Amino acid sequence: MPVDQYSDPFEEQLAVALREAGGAFDSPTALAAAGRARGDRMRLRRRTAIAGGAASLALVGVGGALLAPWGGKPAAGPSSVAASGSAKQAAFSADDVVRTLKKLLPEGKFTESEARGTSEDLPPLAVGVFDDGKGEGSVSVGLARIPANGGEITPSTAVMPCPDGEQTGLDSCKTELLSDGSAITVYQGYEYPDRREDTKAWGADLVTPAGHHVSVIEWNAAAEKGKPVTRPEPPLTTGQLKTLAAASEWRRIADAIPGEEKKPVSPSGSSARPAEMAGWLILRKLALLLPKDLDRVRNGSQETGYGYFVVDDGKGASLVQVNVQPNMSDVAGSLYGSGAETLPDGTRVSVKQGPGEKGGAGVVMWTVDTLRKDGLRVVVSAFNAAEQDKTATRAKPALTIEQLRAVALSPRWTATED
Amino acid sequence: MRQAARADEYAEFAAARTGHLYRSACLLTAGDTHLAEDLVQETLGRLYVRWGRVSRVDNPAGYAQTVLTRTFLAHQRRRSSRERAVEAFPDVADGSGTDTPLRLTLMQALGRLPAKDRAVVVLRYWEDRSIEETAGAMNASSAAVRTRCSRALGRLRELLGEDIGESARP
Structure with a gap:
């Protein structure tokens, strides 16, 4: 509604004042990215x-x-839609x-x-x-x-x-x-x-x-x-x-739940890519690899590529997550800098201990990032909180770097029998 | 591939609209920039999750605004059901040094309105929406919006005086 349609001069003034006052708020630079990160978490949730x-x-x-x-809620009225076609x-x-x-x-x-x-x-x-x-x-x-x-x-x-x-x-x-x-x-x-x-x-x-x-x-x-x-x-x-x-x-x-949109299945012309690992499979492998003395509080996964457990060793909840990505050899250079270690079988390993990425107060993130020769990247991270964006609940993650390393480098990630 | 195009489209939209959404959120929260940030993140997150559909509506920017308003109202609802009497409004100054007397005065006045009344004011006079559009965005009847609007204007008149610019002058 155009401003000049306001019936009262006070309304007009208010609109002008709001524009002036509101216009002076500068949006933080990373806000759009933070919104997208929130969306990713919602999807995950x-x-x-x-x-x-x-x-x-x-x-x-x-x-x-x-x-x-x-x-x-869906509109009232007959709730069943007549089937059109067979599908x-x-x-x-x-x-x-x-x-x-x-x-x-x-x-x-x-x-x-x-x-x-x-x-x-x-x-x-x-x-x-x-x-x-x-x-x-x-x-x-x-x-x-x-x-x-x-x-x-x-x-x-x-x-x-x-x-x-x-x-x-x-x-x-x-x-x-x-x-x-x-x-x-x-x-x-x-x-x-x-x-x-x-x-x-x-x-x-x-x-x-x-x-x-x-x-x-x-x-x-x-x-x-x-x-x-x-x-x-x-x-x-x-x-x-x-x-x-x-x-x-x-x-x-x-x-009657509408199916997910079809994902492009091996586009013709490109060589066959190794399939992304299903989330449930990641979870299963991770479940087998986590130290047995940790209480598993909850878990979750995405359709592909990601799974997590929240574990507790008695000192508080700790999020442990795994990302599995096939075919990542081409980015090896940018991901594993000069500080990265190369194992005898050619696997590259990089270890990071730093603050969390999603703003939880006092949250630290310990990460072991590995890339096998065949391009399979397995990244295991552990946090001193149950969620990355929540305040830290303990001093350190529940797993040591050595334990994270053992999880990331386990042959189980390439084994087919799980 | 389609997914990538969609992600680009979303990124473009977010880049173009985030500033405006944030400014709206600052007005809705009466200058609580932290809450405003959170509301915008939540709004963008929701848009991102359902971008496939959002991108097909006539006016994604208007839709985003509606989502922001509803996110704000839902937040207020949750807050009021958990905490009683939240009457303390945060400091309006955000430390950026850009606060003008007008902004301070206006934020304080907005902060004294009930959340829904504030949402009506923001939608009507900042977003230039009609009564009907405001009602649609708020899931309310036009009559309810009219009532809220006239009540809010009356209260703002009391707080700001007949001449808003005048009241802000030191």
């Missing part, structure tokens, strides 16, 4: 939210809270997802707090308070589809793994195969791995051979965080969790 373990699933709540105000699946609205959850829950009252359908940017979800008459708990169901990327999906490797070792932070965890080939992990854990509050988080994580991913979580409080415990245990038994996650209704909805 929305992937880990669905792919991670019990603790990282709590991120669903975080991401949801951030995005809900403008995510909006197109009907869409499901947020209400459809909530209705399905209500139908599948045992007797009780479910009050929605957040929901998304299949036509939104983030995967479908229904979260709310569930009261079976014995106190309020909360239940969340998240749906996703795991892209096959040309290969087959192996549910047992794609499903959330039960942590190794004894100090897992979970009271129970079991992965089993169902008769239809799906794999399901049912676990009983806590919202806060350090149990600073007694909120229990129980869940079931299911992956079907067709790539449907169903993640159910429940809490014995009216919200996953910030609400008092209202009952000794979450409302659904592990058996009920399993039944809920395995319901065929979820698979129909997950089928």
